[in-house]
Amino acid sequence: MIRTPVLGETMTEMTIPAPLQAALAGKGYDSLTAVQTAMLAPELAGRDALVSAQTGSGKTVAFGLAIGPDLMEGDVLPPSDLPLALAIAPTRELALQVARELEWLYAGTGAQIATCVGGMDYRNERRALQRGAQIVVGTPGRLRDHIERGSLDMTALRAAVLDEADEMLDLGFREDLEFILGSAPAERRTLMFSATVPPAIEALARDFQRDALRIAAMGEARQHGDISYRAYSVTARDREPAIFNLLRLHDAQTAIIFCKTRANVNHLLARMSNRGFKVVALSGELSQSERNHALQALRDGRARVCIATDVAARGIDLPGLELVIHADLPTNPDTLLHRSGRTGRAGAKGVSALIVPAADHRRAQSILKRAQVVAEWGNAPSADEVRAEDDRRMLEHPALRAEAGEEAELAGKLLAELSPEQVAAAFIRLWREGRPAPEELMEPQAARVREPAAPREPREFGESVWFSLSVGHTGRAEPRWLLPKICDAGGIGRESIGAIRIRHEESFVQVAADVADRFGAEAAINDEITMTRLDGQPSLDAPAPRGERADRAERPARKPAPRPRDAGHEARVKSARGGWVPDDAPVPEADRPVKAWKKKEGAAAPKGKVAWAKPKPKAAAKPHRKGTRRPE
Structure with missing residues (x-):
């Protein structure tokens, strides 16, 4: 009892x-x-x-x-x-x-x-x-x-x-x-x-x-007490490498990785298979026999990692599940608890790890808070940490402490032919063989503090002469377009050109004094642009108003001259808009409207007014379709 x-x-x-x-x-x-x-x-x-x-x-x-x-x-x-x-x-x-x-x-x-x-x-x-x-x-x-x-x-x-x-x-x-x-x-x-x-x-x-x-049930005030929640800050490019390092660090008997979509599942499956992980996938596109095969591979140890969507993983029970990884953040607290509840069952310990890029920090913190769980925040395990944990597991392997049995004779032969250092080195190489190499991760962006860039000092150009160009914004002038043309016209290099300033109708260019005479007082850059030497430096403090607004404001506005109107002008305008016109309005036949509102059936025109209706256009002949008989 x-x-x-x-x-x-x-x-x-x-x-x-x-x-x-x-x-x-x-x-x-x-x-x-x-x-x-x-x-x-x-x-x-x-x-x-x-x-x-x-x-x-x-x-x-x-x-x-x-x-x-x-x-x-x-x-x-x-x-x-x-x-x-x-x-x-x-x-x-x-x-x-x-x-x-x-x-x-x-x-x-x-x-x-x-x-x-x-x-x-x-x-x-x-x-x-x-x-x-x-x-x-x-x-x-x-x-x-x-x-x-x-x-x-x-x-x-x-x-x-x-x-x-x-x-x-x-x-x-x-x-x-x-x-x-x-x-x-x-x-x-x-x-x-x-x-x-x-x-x-x-x-x-x-x-x-x-x-x-x-x-x-008792204990619900503290959600999943046997589960250790951890949140890892990663850069956007290190989401998948961080997952690989987590799997290598924990070396769990069985682990499950949750993704948001089937496409994400298939992508991660391909990446992990290429790196040598024993992995299967569960998604909605699999048949029942394929799902059973994948689950059986996890139960008998042929696979150790399962990648799944939330819907596909519902209801599955994986033995020895020690690690849950949220490759994509859960959509709400309930989903987080459902995912994490796959581990930490029946008194066993488990880890639920969230992969959190910098852009998702606030959302992750909100989900954890609403789920009433506390997560330990930190950076994803580095390659050095993974290697150190591998070495620790190797040194603590039970096979190193066990007494020699039936293999004692072969062990003696190995030591007779090889030095202890060679045997130990071979054991280390065999231990590391077949295990995916750990990934090198970048420092999370949130942990880096970027110093503001120092302002760029203006370039010292030396003695120069200024020229004006007869092209500006209206001619779609740009410095990168003008620079090669000026250099070709004067036979000079780019280092002899200083500042280039574009205005609405003209532009200004600074030329080194020792080559300025090559352009003379005025030079033709091409058939449309001329370059004129200035006596001093132009005023460059503030750009001139675009379109010379000040000059335009003083000009009288030009309006088109009104056309002469005859007596029937207003009637024709109203008729063209489909309105009603006086009975005595002179509307010639040629001025009848092209488009007018059709008079409703049974509606009477207002007293003293008539309506003009547009004649119906002739229906266009329908094109003959292949395979149908043309009507006689």
């Missing part, structure tokens, strides 16, 4: 059905988690419940223990042609995981458990339901399909469980959930589990639960 605290306050001894208690003992359970403890409270017996508990807190075992008294008669589940309990999960992986957990928990009760999930053979599921299954586990879409086809009868249902209810609403399953729960008896017991309880979950609970008890 397991001693459990009731709702975290008092200690009481509760009777767990013997088959379930034996199953827990067989799995090595000597204590229960907070949510499992809460579900065994006397106050909850037979009642509906809305339970919030973090991901990985043992919710499957919790509701398995909670519904046991509702299903069992003595120590067994009674044979039944119709399901007695229904568990609904958002994804195929989570549904299959729930079914596996319930199988070992109810192994001693004679329970038959059937699964109904998308992507599996529908006929096999229907046959399993027809044989009789006391517990059914499935996804919303496939369960609804079975109900509509008549292969799943809900009339005998005693308990319904919604696992990860918030994720099911996020995936758009509300209509399916309403249909499924609406097909079940009203007196059933309904348990809803959710990592977060947004208003949509509360509304669903009000609609489909009766007098539900709201339970927040």
Whole structure:
């Protein structure tokens, strides 16, 4: 018998059905988690419940223990042609995981458990339901399909469980959930589990639960206490190298990297495969068989890193997951907690690392604050730190401390032929072989303080002569356009040209005094531009008004001379605008309007006025289409 605290306050001894208690003992359970403890409270017996508990807190075992008294008669589940309990999960992986957990928990009760999930053979599921299954586990879409086809009868249902209810609403399953729960008896017991309880979950609970008890499992005030949150500041170009160094530094048994889009997943998969990481990807474009193959590669050790989108990773349970990396920042605090909850399960320690470019610092801090978690900020691990950690792991490798066994004879031969230094060097090379090389990272931009650039000193040009050019802004003059033309005209180099100033109608150029005589008093740069020598330096303090506005203001405005008008001018203008004109207005036939408003059918013209209407143009002949018969 397991001693459990009731709702975290008092200690009481509760009777767990013997088959379930034996199953827990067989799995090595000597204590229960907070949510499992809460579900065994006397106050909850037979009642509906809305339970919030973090991901990985043992919710499957919790509701398995909670519904046991509702299903069992003595120590067994009674044979039944119709399901007695229904568990609904958002994804195929989570549904299959729930079914596996319930199988070992109810192994001693004679329970038959059937699964109904998308992507599996529908006929096999229907046959399993027809044989009789006391517990059914499935996804919303496939369960609804079975109900509509008549292969799943809900009339005998005693308990319904919604696992990860918030994720099911996020995936758009509300209509399916309403249909499924609406097909079940009203007196059933309904348990809803959710990592977060947004208003949509509360509304669903009000609609489909009766007098539900709201339970927040112990320890929820401190989110994910077994997870160490870290935020790494990186430059924009070092996002991927920082991920590679993190993987190398931690050398986790299994790690998962979250990306925002499938394109990001595929890009990172290609980069990491090229560097020698054992990696698989999960995205929405994969078939179910491909997903199963990728997950199996992670479980048996053929792959150690999984790259996934948020939707594709929902419901998966990876053994030994020690590291979660957010390559793209989560969109909200709930997503951060869902992602991070993949690690730190069942008392194990885990790390959740955010890769934060300088432009995303404020958003990352806001997400962490709203999620009520505290992250340790710092720079991503450098290549030297990765190498130092590699060397430490090598020196602490158990093989170096183990006594020589059957390999002692071969070891003696090696030492006879090679020096100890050679053997040790070979061991180091073999240790490092096959491991991706660490990346050299730049110092994050936020940590660098750039000194303001000193103002540029004006160039000392020496004695010079100024010339004016007969082209300015109106001629689209630019210094880089004028400079080669002036040099070619005088046969001088660019170093003999000083300042070039462009004005509206003219420009000024500074020429070294020792070559100024080559241009004389006036020189032609080309057919349109002349260069005139000035007696002194022009006034360059302020630019002349563009377009010589001062001169223009004094000029009288030029207006076109009015055309002579005849007696019918006003009538023709009004007629051309589609208006009404006096009856006695002289409107010649040639002046009839080209376009006028069409008179409405049945509308009478105002008294003393007539309307001019535009004649309808002849309809243009439609082009003959190939393959159609031309009308006779």
